[in-house]
Amino acid sequence: VSVALVGAGPGDPGLITARGLELLRRCDVLVYDRLVSPELVAEAPEDALIVPRERLEQDELNNLLVEVGRDGLDVVRLKGGDPFVYGRGGEEAVALAEAGVPYEVVPGVSALAAVPASASIPLTHRGVADEVRVLTGHSAGVQSSATVVVFMGREHLPDVCARLLEEGIDGSTPAAVVSRGTLPDQEVVVADLGTLAEAARSVPGPALVIVGEVVRLREALLTTARLALVQA
Numbered sequence: 021v022s023v024a025l026v027g028a029g030p031g032d033p034g035l036i037t038a039r040g041l042e043l044l045r046r047c048d049v050l051v052y053d054r055l056v057s058p059e060l061v062a063e064a065p066e067d068a069l070i071v072p073r074e075r076l077e078q079d080e081l082n083n084l085l086v087e088v089g090r091d092g093l094d095v096v097r098l099k100g101g102d103p104f105v106y107g108r109g110g111e112e113a114v115a116l117a118e119a120g121v122p123y124e125v126v127p128g129v130s131a132l133a134a135v136p137a138s139a140s141i142p143l144t145h146r147g148v149a150d151e152v153r154v155l156t157g158h159s160a161g162v163q164s165s166a167t168v169v170v171f172m173g174r175e176h177l178p179d180v181c182a183r184l185l186e187e188g189i190d191g192s193t194p195a196a197v198v199s200r201g202t203l204p205d206q207e208v209v210v211a212d213l214g215t216l217a218e219a220a221r222s223v224p225g226p227a228l229v230i231v232g233e234v235v236r237l238r239e240a241l242l243t244t245a246r247l248a249l250v251q252a
């Protein structure tokens with residue numbers, strides 16, 4: 021795999037993943053975000069080309085990743101938190117996929133989970149809060165195209181889907197059940213919300229249910245991600 025979109029974690033350099041650090045330590049090119057710890061940037065090899073993200077517009081950055089990826093160089097695109105949580109990692113992955121450049125996504129510890137924990141605030145707590153709502157400063161209060169994620173939903177999938185339909189989510193909205201995510205036997209069932217319960221009837225746990233238009237991106241992203249796995 022030539023390009024890796026790597027999550028650096030929320031700030032503390034110790035919170036990058038082992039896989040992320042391994043790729044960082046042997047990259048030819050590092051492109052890093054402003055919020056990434058300088059200690060992590062210093063982990064790149066001395067002779068690596070190091071590019072701060074803020075010097076580039078998003079289009080320029082996408083083109084750079086495609087070009088250096090095509091040259092077969094090992095590129096680490098190091099992003100704060102997790103690449104696919106408010107990180108524009110999806111846009112970079114789409115650019116790479118469309119260009120046919122093999123890439124890998126290395127998830128990171130998102131501020132979503134890490135920052136509340138660091139402040140001694142559990143995001144969920146039995147009897148206190150059993151749902152988490154995530155907004156941005158741009159979307160707060162506005163009817164938005166939210167992604168819904170359901171933990172522990174597999175055992176009650178027909179009820180979960182019925183509740184989301186009752187809440188007004190259209191039955192044609194794309195939806196997925198991801199079982200045993202990140203493990204070698206990961207399974208992904210994609211359907212629409214109206215048919216998901218039947219389609220995912222027999223998947224094993226643990227599983228997450230994901231509902232929203234973002235599920236459609238998977239088809240485009242998978243093309244080269246699958247290639248990357250084969251070549252790895």
Ligand SMILES: C[S@@+](CC[C@H](N)C(=O)[O-])C[C@H]1O[C@@H](n2cnc3c(N)ncnc32)[C@H](O)[C@@H]1O
Binds near residue numbers: 030055100101129132
């Ligand atoms: C563009 S978003 C990137 C989020 C990132 N991809 C993630 O998964 O954490 C940046 C925002 O995340 C939040 N954030 C990131 N790191 C943080 C930290 N160490 N402490 C508090 N908030 C943080 C802030 O709201 C910041 O404006």
